[in-house]
Amino acid sequence: MSSAGLLPLEDLALARGTVDRVTKRRTDKDWIDRAWKDPRNRVLVVSSGQALVREVGDRVELVLIPPEQAPSGTRFLLGQDEDEVVYFGVSGELPGDSEPGVRTASLREVGALLSDRDAGLLTHAVALANWHATHTHCPIDGTPTVPDPGGHSARCPADGTEHFPRTDPAVIMLVTDPDDRCLLARNAAWPGRRVSILAGFVDPGESAEQAVIREVAEETGITVTNVRYLGSQPWPMPQSLMLGFRADAPAGQEIAVDHDELAEARWYSRGDLLASVEARELGLPPPVSIARRIIEAWYGGPLPAPPR
Secondary structure, eight states, rough: OOOOTTOOOSTTTSSOSSSBBOOGGGTOHHHHHHHOOOTTTTEEEEEEEEEEEEETTEHHHEEBBOOGGGOSSEEEEEEEEEEEEEEEEEEEEOOOOOTTTEEEHHHHHHHTSSOOOHHHHHHHHHHHHHHHOOOOOTTTTTTTTOOOOTTTTTEEEOOOOEEOOEEEEEEEEEEEOOOEEEEEEETTOOTTTTTTEEEEEEOTTTTHHHHHHHHHHHHHOOEEEEEHHHHHHTTTTEEEEEEEEEEEEOOOOOOOOOOOEEEEEEEEOOHHHHHHTTTTTTTOTTTTTTHHHHHHHHTTSSOOOOOO
16 A cells, blocks of 8 residues: 555644624624624633533534623624524633533544534634633833724724734644654653654745755654645644654664654554554554645555553
C-alpha cells in the first residue's frame, strides 16, 4: 500500500459548520439587539473552553438556550441558519446541568462527536471566548477595550484603534521515507505512550512550506522535500490554525532528536504502528485532531482508539 497519492483531507472534525456567519451583521447593533430579544434564537454558553452537552444515545449535542436565560458575560454573534434562527455565544457561567444526560465537556473531548452545525458553533464560540478572555486591554496604551456589538473585534475608547482576534498559524506534517514509513515522535511533555506527527508554529516572514522544512530539521535533523498541502483545521486551544502537510525524506538520513522538545522519534511501517497500538505500547492523537486524520489517511483507514 502506498500513500504517494494521499488526497486532501475532508470533513475534519473542527472544520465543519452549517451556520452562515452573517459577517455584515456584526456591527449592526440594532439588528443584533432585535435578534437578542427574539425567543426563537439560541445561545451557546462557554466557560473555560467548556459547554453543556446532552448525550442522546450514541450522539452528543450542544445545549442551547433562549437569550432570556443566558448569563451575563461577553456576547458574540455566531451566525444564522437557513430557518433564520440566530445563534449567539456568551462567555459566562454555565447554566445548571441537573437534566439527565447533560454534562460539561470540552471541544477537545466532544468536537468529533457533534453534528456539523454544533461542531462549527462550539469551535467558533471557544475561539472568540478565548480571545476575549486574554485580550481585555488595548496593546497600545493599556486602556480596557470595548467589544463591538457582534463580539468579533474590540475598540479602544481612548485612541479609537480596533483590535481583532488573533490566529496563530501552525504547520503539522506527516514525513515519510522511501519505504513509505511515517515519522512519529513523542513530545517530552507528553505521557510515555503518546506519539504524533511533527508540528510547529510558522515564524514571522516565513511561508508554511518553509516552516515545514525548518521544523522537521530542527526537531529531528531530517531534511525533507516535496512539501504538499493536505488541509487545515482550527484549533482554538487557545488560538491556532493547523495547516496539514505531507513531506518526503530522502534515504540515508539519521534521526537526531532535539531533546528540548522531543523525547524520541522513529520510523513506523503500517504493520509496526498497528501492532504497537494494539499492544497498547503507543497512544495516538484523539479523533478530533488533524494529526489523527493525517496518520489514518496514510495508514489507509481507522486505527484503534488511543489507550486511556
